[in-house]
Amino acid sequence: MTDRILILDFGSQVTQLIARRVREAGVYCEILPFNAAPERIRSFKPKGVILSGGPASIYEGHAPKAPKEAFELGTPVLGICYGEQAICEQLGGKVEAGEAREFGRALLEIKEPCALFEGLWRPGEKHQVWMSHGDKVVKLPPGFRTVAVSENAPFAAIADDERRMYGVQFHPEVVHTPDGARLIRNFVRQVVGAEGDWTMAAFRQQAVEAIRRQVGKGRVICGLSGGVDSSVAAVLIHEAIGDQLTCIFVDHGLLRQGEAEQVVELFRGHYNIPLVHRDASHLFLGELALTEEPELKRKTIGRLFIDVFEEEARKIGGADFLAQGTLYPDVIESVSFTGGPSVTIKSHHNVGGLPERMRMKLVEPLRELFKDEVRELGRELGLPERMVRRHPFPGPGLAIRVLGSITKEKLDILRKADAIFLQEIENAGLYDAIWQAFAVLLPVRTVGVMGDARTYDQVCALRAVTSTDGMTADFFPFPMDFLGRVSTRIVNEVRGINRVVYDVTSKPPGTIEWE
Ligand SMILES: Nc1ncnc2c1ncn2[C@@H]1O[C@H](COP(=O)(O)OP(=O)(O)OP(=O)(O)O)[C@@H](O)[C@H]1O
Numbered sequence: 001m002t003d004r005i006l007i008l009d010f011g012s013q014v015t016q017l018i019a020r021r022v023r024e025a026g027v028y029c030e031i032l033p034f035n036a037a038p039e040r041i042r043s044f045k046p047k048g049v050i051l052s053g054g055p056a057s058i059y060e061g062h063a064p065k066a067p068k069e070a071f072e073l074g075t076p077v078l079g080i081c082y083g084e085q086a087i088c089e090q091l092g093g094k095v096e097a098g099e100a101r102e103f104g105r106a107l108l109e110i111k112e113p114c115a116l117f118e119g120l121w122r123p124g125e126k127h128q129v130w131m132s133h134g135d136k137v138v139k140l141p142p143g144f145r146t147v148a149v150s151e152n153a154p155f156a157a158i159a160d161d162e163r164r165m166y167g168v169q170f171h172p173e174v175v176h177t178p179d180g181a182r183l184i185r186n187f188v189r190q191v192v193g194a195e196g197d198w199t200m201a202a203f204r205q206q207a208v209e210a211i212r213r214q215v216g217k218g219r220v221i222c223g224l225s226g227g228v229d230s231s232v233a234a235v236l237i238h239e240a241i242g243d244q245l246t247c248i249f250v251d252h253g254l255l256r257q258g259e260a261e262q263v264v265e266l267f268r269g270h271y272n273i274p275l276v277h278r279d280a281s282h283l284f285l286g287e288l289a290l291t292e293e294p295e296l297k298r299k300t301i302g303r304l305f306i307d308v309f310e311e312e313a314r315k316i317g318g319a320d321f322l323a324q325g326t327l328y329p330d331v332i333e334s335v336s337f338t339g340g341p342s343v344t345i346k347s348h349h350n351v352g353g354l355p356e357r358m359r360m361k362l363v364e365p366l367r368e369l370f371k372d373e374v375r376e377l378g379r380e381l382g383l384p385e386r387m388v389r390r391h392p393f394p395g396p397g398l399a400i401r402v403l404g405s406i407t408k409e410k411l412d413i414l415r416k417a418d419a420i421f422l423q424e425i426e427n428a429g430l431y432d433a434i435w436q437a438f439a440v441l442l443p444v445r446t447v448g449v450m451g452d453a454r455t456y457d458q459v460c461a462l463r464a465v466t467s468t469d470g471m472t473a474d475f476f477p478f479p480m481d482f483l484g485r486v487s488t489r490i491v492n493e494v495r496g497i498n499r500v501v502y503d504v505t506s507k508p509p510g511t512i513e514w515e
C-alpha cells in the first residue's frame with residue numbers, strides 16, 4: 001500500500017489546499033472530519049497526520065478537539081493555525097485571544113533550525129508567510145521549542161523533535177506563502193519519510209484492478225458528455241472491463257456549435273468503446289419550452305437525463321452498474337465539517353438520482369482525484385490533448401446560458417456568439433490560461449444603429465474565469481483590444497445580437513454560470 005497522510009479538518013476554508021500540496025509532493029492523502037470515529041482513523045493507517053485550521057477558538061468550551069489518536073499513533077504531526085493551537089492546548093500549553101489579530105501577509109523570522117525548514121530557511125532569515133488568526137499560543141507544551149516568530153505570533157513555528165510534532169501559526173498551503181508547498185513537502189517526504197510514489201501510473205493500475213474486482217462479470221453504462229471527467233472515467237473503465245462497458249452520449253439540443261459531431265467523432269476515432277449516440281433534442285426542447293425558471297430548467301433536464309439513460313439501458317438488456325465521473329471535491333463537500341444545513345444555490349443536474357430508480361450500483365473510479373489529477377490521468381491513458389484540456393461544460397448545457405425562456409432560435413444565436421468567443425480565445429493562445437469561457441444570451445433587447453438603420457436586438461454577455469476547482473473564481477483580465485475584437489465580430493456576424501458586455505464578477509459573490 002502507498003504511504004498515506006491523514007488530514008483532520010477543523011473547518012478551514014482552505015483544507016482542500018493542504019490535500020493538494022501533499023498530493024503534489026507525490027504522497028497520497030485524504031481529509032476526514034476532526035470527529036471521525038477512532039476506528040476510521042486507525043484503519044486509515046496514516047504515516048503522518050496534519051491538523052487543519054478552523055474558525056473556532058480552542059480555549060472555548062465546545063471548540064473541536066483533535067482526537068487523541070492523532071497524538072497516540074506515534075506518527076509525525078503537523079498542526080496548521082488552529083491545528084497548532086490544538087496541539088498546544090491539548091498537550092499542556094496555553095492559547096488565548098490575542099490583542100492584535102494577523103490577517104494577510106506577515107514576515108516570519110527564523111530563529112532555529114528545524115526539520116520543516118531543511119534546505120529552505122536558515123536562522124536569521126526573514127520570509128513572507130500568510131496569516132489568518134486572532135488567537136495566539138502563549139505557552140508551549142513540554143518538549144516543544146520555538147523555531148520561528150512573527151510580529152504578533154511569538155510561537156509562529158514550533159517543534160518537538162523527539163515526538164516529531166510541529167506547528168505553524170501561518171498557512172503554508174496557500175500560494176501567498178511562497179515557500180509553503182516546499183515546507184509541506186519537507187513534512188511529508190523528510191519528516192514522515194513517505195515514499196512519493198503517488199503517481200498517475202500507479203493510480204491507473206490500482207484503479208483498473210479495483211474496477212475489475214467491483215464489477216466482476218456485470219454490465220456498466222456510463223453517461224459520456226465528452227467532458228474530461230466522463231471521458232477519462234470511460235477510458236479507464238474500458239481498460240478494466242472492455243466490452244462490458246457501454247457509453248451513452250445524449251444530444252439534448254443544448255450543446256455548443258459542432259459539439260455532438262466532435263465528441264462522437266473524437267471518441268469513435270480513438271476508441272473501440274461501444275458508444276450510443278442518442279439524439280433526444282426534441283424531447284428536451286419540447287419540455288423546456290414551457291420553462292423559464294432556472295431551478296425548474298435544471299430539474300427538468302435532470303429528470304429527462306434519467307429517462308433517456310433508463311431507456312438506453314433497457315435497449316442493451318439492462319445494466320448492473322452506472323459509472324460516474326465524481327471527483328474528490330464533490331466527495332469532500334459532503335464530509336467536511338461545516339455544521340448546519342447549507343442552502344441550495346443551484347441544483348446541479350446530477351445523475352445521482354439515477355441509481356436508486358434503476359437499482360444500479362455506482363462505479364466512481366475518480367472519486368479520489370482532483371481535476372488537474374484527472375487531466376494527468378487522461379494523459380497517462382493516452383487521451384488526445386484536445387479532450388484532456390477541454391474546459392468544463394455543465395450537464396444542462398446552453399439551457400442555463402439562454403436566460404429565461406428557451407427557443408431553438410435563441411439557442412442558435414447563442415451558439416454562433418459562443419463559437420466566435422472561443423475561437424478568438426484559441427487564436428490569442430489564452431485557452432489554457434482560462435478555467436472556463438462562454439457566452440450568455442440575455443433576455444433583454446437594446447437599441448443600436450447598424451448601417452444607418454435602427455436595430456432592437458438582444459444583448460450577449462461574455463464570461464471567462466480562472467479557478468482551480470470551480471468553487472471560487474476570478475474573472476479573466478482580457479486586454480481591452482481583445483474584448484473589442486470579439487464584440488465587433490459578434491455584432492457583425494451574429495444576427496439578433498447588437499450589444500456585447502463582459503462580466504467582471506468573481507465567485508463569490510457571483511457564480512460561474514448565470515442560472
Ligand atoms: N450530454 C451528456 N450525455 C451523457 N451524459 C452526460 C451528458 N452531460 C453530462 N453527462 C453526465 O453527467 C456527468 C456530470 O457532468 P459534468 O459536466 O460534471 O462532467 P463531465 O462533462 O464529464 O466533465 P466536465 O466537468 O469537464 O464537463 C458526466 O460525467 C456525465 O456522466
Ligand SMILES: O=c1[nH]c(=O)c2[nH+]cn([C@@H]3O[C@H](COP(=O)(O)O)[C@@H](O)[C@H]3O)c2[nH]1
Pocket residue numbers: 298346347348349350392393394395396436470471507510511512513514
Ligand atoms: O455538470 C454540471 N451540472 C450542472 O448542473 C452544473 N451547473 C454548473 N456547473 C458547472 O459547475 C461549475 C460551478 O458553477 P456555478 O458557479 O455556476 O455553480 C462551473 O464549471 C459550471 O459550468 C454544472 N456542471
Ligand SMILES: NC(=O)CC[C@H](N)C(=O)O
Pocket residue numbers: 012052053054055056057080081082083132133134135136
Ligand atoms: N485560521 C485558523 O485556523 C484560525 C484559528 C483560530 N480560529 C484563530 O482565530 O486564531
Ligand SMILES: [Mg+2]
Pocket residue numbers: 225227392393394395
Ligand atoms: Mg460536462
